[in-house]
Amino acid sequence: MELLLMRSYDPSGCNxxxxxxxxxxxxxxxxxxxxxxxxxxxxxxxxxxLKAGHSLKWGYHIRLEGxxxxxxxxxxxxxxxxxxxxxSIAPVRALQGMGVGYLSTVAYDQVxxxxxxxxxxxxxxxxxxxxxxxxxxxxxx
Numbered sequence: 674m675e676l677l678l679m680r681s682y683d684p685s686g687c688n689x690x691x692x693x694x695x696x697x698x699x700x701x702x703x704x705x706x707x708x709x710x711x712x713x714x715x716x717x718x719x720x721x722x723l724k725a726g727h728s729l730k731w732g733y734h735i736r737l738e739g740x741x742x743x744x745x746x747x748x749x750x751x752x753x754x755x756x757x758x759x760x761s762i763a764p765v766r767a768l769q770g771m772g773v774g775y776l777s778t779v780a781y782d783q784v785x786x787x788x789x790x791x792x793x794x795x796x797x798x799x800x801x802x803x804x805x806x807x808x809x810x811x812x813x814x
Contacts (some may be wrong), residue, residue, distance in 0.1 A: 684770015
């Protein structure tokens with residue numbers, strides 16, 4: 674299964690639109706781009722395998738593998754990227770500003786319901802992250 678995250682950048686945070694099999698799933702919020710600095714930046718654009726994880730803090734969750742120079746990147750609920758994220762991705766149902774959203778637990782549960790059963794069947798799941806205007810840039814080539 675393939676997920677696509679189309680991301681918009683701003684110094685105060687990143688907003689994204691998450692698609693599963695070409696269908697809009699939810700919005701996302703992240704930290705702003707700060708040169709992939711651990712705990713202070715969103716992760717670089719690219720294609721990452723997703724894995725199921727479990728921790729005391731997040732319970733069963735989705736983690737990203739293969740992020741250059743980074744570990745512990747997960748999907749988890751949050752409403753304010755600058756206050757609540759340390760490089761992870763927070764699904765949200767609606768956006769209130771750059772890096773700010775609401776109804777995050779609802780969106781997070783929706784993403785988990787899509788991805789975790791696929792991972793439990795030991796099928797591969799990938800997340801591709803691109804800039805929001807990627808298609809427009811590609812059309813100009």
